[in-house]
Amino acid sequence: MVNFELLKAYAFFSDSSYVDLTSVNLLSTDDVVNRIHDEERIPGKLAETIIGSESDQWQVAHYYGVENETTGFAATVFRSGNQLVLAARGSEIGSQIDEDWIDTNFGGILLFGVAVDQAVSLFNYIQKKRGRIYF
Numbered sequence: 001m002v003n004f005e006l007l008k009a010y011a012f013f014s015d016s017s018y019v020d021l022t023s024v025n026l027l028s029t030d031d032v033v034n035r036i037h038d039e040e041r042i043p044g045k046l047a048e049t050i051i052g053s054e055s056d057q058w059q060v061a062h063y064y065g066v067e068n069e070t071t072g073f074a075a076t077v078f079r080s081g082n083q084l085v086l087a088a089r090g091s092e093i094g095s096q097i098d099e100d101w102i103d104t105n106f107g108g109i110l111l112f113g114v115a116v117d118q119a120v121s122l123f124n125y126i127q128k129k130r131g132r133i134y135f
Contacts, residue, residue: 009058009078010085012050015041017076017087021063029053032060056080064125073121077129088122 019039025031029052036051037044050058061079075088 009050012042012046013058013076013078013085013087016047016078017074017089019076020065021060021076022065024063026060026063029057029059058085062129073118073125075122075125086126 016036019036019041021032021035024035033044033047033051036042036047051060053059058078058080060076061084062077064076065074073088075086078085078087
């Protein structure tokens with residue numbers, strides 16, 4: 001049977017991965033929800049139903065945006081209990097035209113079938129964080 005609440009959460013994670021959480025205190029659910037709301041990606045009320053400190057809610061366990069400017073790779077890890085969800089950004093329109101569209105989509109995927117720089121960034125990120133995401 002399909003768990004629609006979990007599907008709603010996954011869709012939220014996907015869209016929330018585009019929010020820049022670099023300067024946000026990830027331990028403060030209010031700060032995370034406010035930042036998501038400020039970027040106008042997701043309505044604040046929806047963010048409040050998914051992100052929170054209650055045991056059935058999700059928290060941001062880690063944000064990685066350091067390589068977004070160089071390779072276009074950025075990701076957010078969400079945690080609820082012992083469940084972790086890695087939400088990686090897709091191609092962005094705007095400031096990431098060179099990295100995401102020209103270098104990655106056309107120069108990587110179109111020519112080689114893979115976004116090599118972003119795949120390496122993802123692999124390295126996972127290797128660095130394996131077993132180190134605490135809350």
